[in-house]
Amino acid sequence: GDSVTQMEGPVTLSEEAFLTINCTYTATGYPSLFWYVQYPGEGLQLLLKATKADDKGSNKGFEATYRKETTSFHLEKGSVQVSDSAVYFCALKAGGGNKLTFGTGTQLKVEL
Amino acid sequence: DTGVSQDPRHKITKRGQNVTFRCDPISEHNRLYWYRQTLGQGPEFLTYFQNEAQLEKSRLLSDRFSAERPKGSFSTLEIQRTEQGDSAMYLCASSLVGSIDQPQHFGDGTRLSIL
Numbered sequence: 001g002d003s004v005t006q007m008e009g010p011v012t013l014s015e016e017a018f019l020t021i022n023c024t025y026t027a028t029g030y031p032s033l034f035w036y037v038q039y040p041g042e043g044l045q046l047l048l049k050a051t052k053a054d055d056k057g058s059n060k061g062f063e064a065t066y067r068k069e070t071t072s073f074h075l076e077k078g079s080v081q082v083s084d085s086a087v088y089f090c091a092l093k094a095g096g097g098n099k100l101t102f103g104t105g106t107q108l109k110v111e112l
Numbered sequence: 113d114t115g116v117s118q119d120p121r122h123k124i125t126k127r128g129q130n131v132t133f134r135c136d137p138i139s140e141h142n143r144l145y146w147y148r149q150t151l152g153q154g155p156e157f158l159t160y161f162q163n164e165a166q167l168e169k170s171r172l173l174s175d176r177f178s179a180e181r182p183k184g185s186f187s188t189l190e191i192q193r194t195e196q197g198d199s200a201m202y203l204c205a206s207s208l209v210g211s212i213d214q215p216q217h218f219g220d221g222t223r224l225s226i227l
Contacts, residue, residue, distance in 0.1 A: 034215065036218075043219050043220040044205075045218070046216075049215060089154050098160055098168065100155070101157070102154030102155050103154050
């Protein structure tokens with residue numbers, strides 16, 4: 001079946017450091033890929049998405065590129081802020097499907 | 113533009129009791145989804161509706177769980193005879209039909225605690 005694997009957290013960084021959160025997937029067909037963010041006490045918010053190979057999703061300084069050859073969708077940000085502290089979820093929606101399949105989430109802590 | 117609204121935010125109940133949660137989707141969205149999220153895990157799909165029709169149910173949705181969307185607007189998720197293992201965050205999401213790329217928008221969830 002479809003699955004998403006994310007690097008385990010927590011990831012602790014200093015402010016202005018470079019961020020990478022790894023995400024790989026297994027899916028039939030050509031899925032759409034998403035990153036969602038969950039701030040403490042809140043629901044999930046869509047951060048960015050990509051729907052086909054080599055697409056780059058970007059939002060709020062975050063980027064991720066859909067790499068079909070490595071089945072990856074790694075999340076990056078050049079300079080993190082304390083306000084980026086949250087749990088980040090990688091997810092896929094299989095081609096023709098409707099449900100989202102999520103990874104286990106990666107907690108990011110950014111310190112001054 | 114109001115987002116997805118869920119009620120209540122928190123529910124504490126004794127094992128064996130029945131509970132019902134409500135979800136109000138974004139007004140023009142015709143698809144509605146329920147997910148369950150346990151501590152330290154990602155959300156897991158339970159079921160989804162297109163308008164009032166329930167089109168897919170996960171094997172996670174045991175016969176103690178029932179979801180409805182009677183008029184194609186709000187939805188309810190009922191759990192009968194609750195068990196300790198039902199303790200989780202129940203998330204509702206909605207989206208538009210029209211493109212497979214339409215993102216799902218999530219509510220803040222209902223946290224269920226079984227005593």
